[in-house]
Amino acid sequence: MIGIVMAGGKGTRMNLDDEKLLLKYKKPIILHVIDSLNNSNIFSKILAITSSNSPKTKKLLQKNNIEIFDTPGIGYVEDLNLVLKAIDDQVLVTSGDLPLLDEEIIKKIVNQYDSQKTWTSILVTKKFLSSLGLESDCPVNFSDQVCHYTGISLVNSKRITSLETIDENYIIFDDKRLAFNLNSKQDYDLLSTT
Secondary structure, eight states, rough: OOOEEEEOOGGGGGGSSSSSSGGGEEEEHHHHHHHHHTTOOSSSSEEEEEOTHHHHHHHHHHHTTTEEEOOOOHHHHHHHHHHHHHHOEEEEEEOOOOOOOOOOHHHHTTTTOOTTOOEEEEEHHHHHHHHTTTOOOEEETTTTEEEEEEEEEEEEEGSOOGGGGGGEEEEEEOOOOHHHOOOSSSHHHTTOOO
16 A cells, blocks of 8 residues: 655645745644554555645655656646556555544554445544544535545555546544544644644
8 A cells, every 4th residue: 555645735725925835733733643643553665745836845755765757837736646557556645734633543444444435434423533632624514414524535546447436435533533634734733832
């Protein structure tokens, strides 16, 4: 299985002077996410997906000898599609802005992998997200409740012919290590209280 970390976004919702993934939570958040994948000892390879939108993040990753896959930076879906077309393997995709991610929750997620399913997105419930003081603008209805994407998916790229025709499956993991996705300055401020 290959670990993919999406690290090429602009982070515009944060309204920061610097790149979002360079924010520190003990160390730059992007390095924390990559270390979590490495420490799980699950992945044959870890790729950080970069673009011209995040040059400082790319430089930090290169300085730390992390393999990168550079994309045009058109958008999350477009960049991910480009990467998945180049990979013929099972994949865990994660966004690079999950500061509480750790190897234990990565292992729990990977244990849910089903190679017969092309795409499985990991969700948290709106109720759980709200209990942490967090919000998200990507709701999905699943299992008779409103849920939100965590930015983590399990993908069998061997089964993908087009991202437009994928049957998406869902698993709910109400865990703050997955819920804390930094999308706003408020999210980052809340992080210091955890």
